[in-house]
Amino acid sequence: MKVLRLLLLFVAAAIISYGLDALGMILPWLFGSMIATIIYIRLIPRALYFPRWLGDLGVFIMAIEIGSTLTLDALADMRADLFNIFLMTILVLILSLILSRLFIFLTKSTPETAVLASVPGALSQMLIMAEEEERADILLVTLTQMSRIILIVLIVPFVSGLFQPVSDLTADPVEVNYLTEIFSLPMLIIPIAAVVLIYLLNKINFPASLMLGPIIVLIVWNLTTGVEFSLDLQFINAAQILFGIRIGLQIASLMTQLNKRLIFSIMLQNLILIFGTMFIVYMFQLFTSHQFNDLFLSAAPGGLGQIIVIAIETGGNIAMISSYHIFRIFFIIIVVVPIVGYYLKYLNRKRKRQS
Incomplete structure (x- = not known):
């Protein structure tokens, strides 16, 4: 039954x-x-x-899709503008971490919750870490990250439309084969190696190992074999359903804790982050030749898929915007996620020494 x-x-x-x-x-x-x-x-x-392994399977599939986006072509696009990408990413992340202090003040939440709620463009990764961190309020983290995506979709197209480029700088996205179109037996090494790496990362208590394991394996695969693919839409949809059910179960048990103060705090923090990003882009544009529209869409704290759709509608430079967001995704996962993980462990050790 x-x-x-x-x-x-x-x-x-x-x-x-x-x-x-x-x-x-x-x-x-x-x-x-x-x-x-x-x-x-x-x-x-x-x-x-709802067994935990089903939720883990959803995360595993999403991690494979994220890893498959770091292709040789994506790396080539990044290399030409690497310093700008790195600097823009750092500035947006610094802004978000500064706002985490405001979030603590407004919501009276723990530092763990504030940090995980504030890092932009990392919904899945931050939710996974919120699940693992017992002092993190997963309801606040989820609602803050999700409402930011909604605000991005509502606000960014309007702002971007005001600064559409005067010339056609668009580039057609590179066509990548779906997994089912090119699948061969040697490709079974991908999930096997990913499972092994997850096990090894768990042994050393590495943060977000379930997400990082498949991503690292796919990076190595793309750079060594040149066989590029994207997961079929059915796999991605199934993964989102599995992961969504797991998060939905946790939110359902926490909904009674939501109040007007939290709603106001979440909205204020996200709006400041979006418009603060606009200010960073304005200052950044003074030192580059890029269009404001392209820079703003490149820096906007939202998901890659939503931003690219907006870029297409407003005539943005797809190759440039994609490279910025792909870099930020991997920078967050490979650099920020481990740093945040070790920072949260440091807070736990410090708290235990004081108690």
């Missing part, structure tokens, strides 16, 4: 997600599964059977 109830939730999540997708909702499969889970918990009082 518990398996049948779980299958019922999967069906509900797929139907709601498909409906949101048809309506043009952002991240429909992630949000749809979270909405379905929260509704399910409210309507059906029986405990939901």
Whole structure:
């Protein structure tokens, strides 16, 4: 019976997600599964059977897709503008970490919650770390990160539309084969090596090992074999459903803690981050030849998929904007995530010594 109830939730999540997708909702499969889970918990009082390995499988699939984006072409695009990409990424991250102090003041949350809620463009990675960190409020982290995506979609197109480039600087995105089109037996080494690496990273207590393991393996694969691929949309949607159900279960148990103060704090922090990024871009433009529209979309603290859609609609430089965001994704995952992880462990050790 518990398996049948779980299958019922999967069906509900797929139907709601498909409906949101048809309506043009952002991240429909992630949000749809979270909405379905929260509704399910409210309507059906029986405990939901959802084994942890299913949520982990969703994270594993998403990590493979993220890793597959770092191709040789993406590296070539980054190399020409590497210093600008690095500096812009650092400035936006510094701004977000400064705002984490404001977030602590407004919400009375822990430093762990504030840091994980503030890092931009890293929804999945920060939620995974929030799950692992017992002093982090996953509801606050989730709502802050998710509301930022919504605000990005509402605000960024308007701002970007005011500064559309005067010349056509767009570049067609590179076509990449889907996994099912080029799959061969040697490619089985990818999930096997990823599982082994996850195990080894867990042994040394490395942060977010479930996400980093597949990504590192895909980086090595792309750079050594030249066989590039993207996961089929069905795999990505299924991964978002699995991950969304896991997060939805956690949010459903914490919804009673939400109040007007928290809503105001979340909105204020995200708005300051977005418009603070605009100021950074304005100052940055004084020293470069890039269009404001391209720089703003490159720096905007949102997901790669949403930003690229906006860039296409406003005539942005797709190659440049993609390279900035891909660099930030990997910089956050490979550099920021471990640093944040060790910082949170430092806070725990310090707290234990003082107690």
